[in-house]
Amino acid sequence: MYVSDCISVNERGHLTIGSYDTVELVKQFGSPLYAYDENEIRKNLREFKKSIDDEYGGNGLVVYASKAFCCKEMARIVADEKCGFDVVSGGELYTALSVGFPAEDIVFHGNNKTEDELRMAVENNVGRIIVDNLTELHNLNSIAAEKGVTVGIMLRIKPGIDAHTHSFVKTGQIDSKFGFALETGEALDSIKEALGMSNVKLRGLHCHIGSQIFDLDPFELAAQVMLDLFKQVKDETGIELEELNLGGGFGIKYLKSDRPRAYSDYMRKVSTAVNSYAADLGLKTPFILIEPGRSIVGAAGLTLYTVGCVKDIPDVRTYISVDGGMGDNPRYALYQSTYEVVCANKASEKRDWTVTVAGKCCESGDLIQEWTRLQPVEPGDILAVLSTGAYNYSMASNYNRIPRLPVVFVKNGKAREVIKRETYEQLVECDV
Numbered sequence: 001m002y003v004s005d006c007i008s009v010n011e012r013g014h015l016t017i018g019s020y021d022t023v024e025l026v027k028q029f030g031s032p033l034y035a036y037d038e039n040e041i042r043k044n045l046r047e048f049k050k051s052i053d054d055e056y057g058g059n060g061l062v063v064y065a066s067k068a069f070c071c072k073e074m075a076r077i078v079a080d081e082k083c084g085f086d087v088v089s090g091g092e093l094y095t096a097l098s099v100g101f102p103a104e105d106i107v108f109h110g111n112n113k114t115e116d117e118l119r120m121a122v123e124n125n126v127g128r129i130i131v132d133n134l135t136e137l138h139n140l141n142s143i144a145a146e147k148g149v150t151v152g153i154m155l156r157i158k159p160g161i162d163a164h165t166h167s168f169v170k171t172g173q174i175d176s177k178f179g180f181a182l183e184t185g186e187a188l189d190s191i192k193e194a195l196g197m198s199n200v201k202l203r204g205l206h207c208h209i210g211s212q213i214f215d216l217d218p219f220e221l222a223a224q225v226m227l228d229l230f231k232q233v234k235d236e237t238g239i240e241l242e243e244l245n246l247g248g249g250f251g252i253k254y255l256k257s258d259r260p261r262a263y264s265d266y267m268r269k270v271s272t273a274v275n276s277y278a279a280d281l282g283l284k285t286p287f288i289l290i291e292p293g294r295s296i297v298g299a300a301g302l303t304l305y306t307v308g309c310v311k312d313i314p315d316v317r318t319y320i321s322v323d324g325g326m327g328d329n330p331r332y333a334l335y336q337s338t339y340e341v342v343c344a345n346k347a348s349e350k351r352d353w354t355v356t357v358a359g360k361c362c363e364s365g366d367l368i369q370e371w372t373r374l375q376p377v378e379p380g381d382i383l384a385v386l387s388t389g390a391y392n393y394s395m396a397s398n399y400n401r402i403p404r405l406p407v408v409f410v411k412n413g414k415a416r417e418v419i420k421r422e423t424y425e426q427l428v429e430c431d432v
């Protein structure tokens with residue numbers, strides 16, 4: 001009935017997440033807030049894991065891309081599900097390490113990691129650092145040499161694939177700030193340089209072609225392009241690389257019209273392609289890593305707001321203003337992202353009113369959704385914006401000095417805060 005399997009309506013006509021009444025969540029934890037169904041997160045992690053087991057003989061690792069949603073409890077859950085953790089900053093790395101996440105299964109990304117971040121990764125024995133450029137490669141080798149260790153690395157390659165998605169979230173093409181270019185020979189030269197270094201161990205290659213992708217073909221193509229490079233490396237150096245990291249990017253359902261593919265379909269297609277293509281090229285089948293972010297947490301989460309005012313501008317439009325906005329969800333302002341909006345306390349009523357949902361920030365562009373269908377709402381009603389589990393909390397800001405929202409996880413009839421609501425005192429904590 002809704003875009004997410006974990007969302008439903010109970011006998012009181014209230015929207016539920018993981019069978020928990022969302023109106024009760026607001027009573028218990030205040031408004032606005034983010035809520036997640038923990039079982040849905042775990043189910044998604046397991047589905048990816050199972051698809052590697054079933055389709056690729058278990059010869060791979062699911063690495064959760066924590067940029068989608070990062071907090072200590074998330075890191076604990078990912079560790080518990082025996083998956084890896086992808087971080088892109090010292091902050092995400094710190095979060096993982098602070099709960100004892102196994103460092104060998106941490107993958108450290110970023111196109112401009114600072115020296116401090118590289119040191120932190122080396123000192124904590126991070127298993128794979130995804131090197132983005134030559135400056136970083138040299139810095140890392142020096143840091144590792146200074147400490148007398150060898151660091152596991154992969155090189156990030158731009159495979160030159162154009163995945164059909166929003167241009168801000170496309171990263172695999174040559175005009176991208178991420179990684180080494182194939183076409184110019186930069187990738188092969190850098191691989192040779194890395195292979196000749198004494199304090200880095202090149203475990204393999206990485207690519208990521210974009211985000212919110214529904215089409216499976218670009219992933220298959222990327223795998224083939226990368227294996228061609230594996231072959232070139234073998235021919236020219238005699239060394240066979242062992243690991244292929246295919247990144248993330250699997251699309252989720254934001255609207256009913258979105259048609260994401262089953263994750264097993266993706267793994268089947270990629271596994272078949274990798275197995276047969278590697279055999280054709282005379283290569284061993286590589287250990288595979290995948291880095292899903294959005295598809296793990298996106299549809300497992302929603303945001304709950306309280307309606308403040310309803311402003312009807314005759315012949316123009318109706319604005320429904322809520323007690324959050326672009327601070328907790330910048331995605332409409334940034335990408336014109338689509339969402340399904342529901343009145344949580346009138347969920348069984350018909351959505352036959354066309355409205356624009358606005359936030360409370362001092363900015364006209366502070367909108368959550370325009371021209372969306374909604375039940376007839378009044379001040380005090382609770383609005384739920386669905387599928388906000390990825391890149392909402394993680395991209396939130398304190399614009400207008402609005403405190404960040406709490407995050408509540410529900411599981412088996414229980415709800416608990418995993419991130420507390422920010423207080424005004426915390427807002428001024430770093431001010432001098």
Ligand code: LLP
Nearest residue numbers: 065208211212248249250291292293294391
């Ligand atoms: N691996 C790498 C190297 C990435 O750069 C990303 C996302 C992922 C994995 C995870 O991709 P996912 O499975 O979540 O699509 N802020 C944008 C999304 C930016 C994605 C950046 N990289 C949004 O809100 O749509």
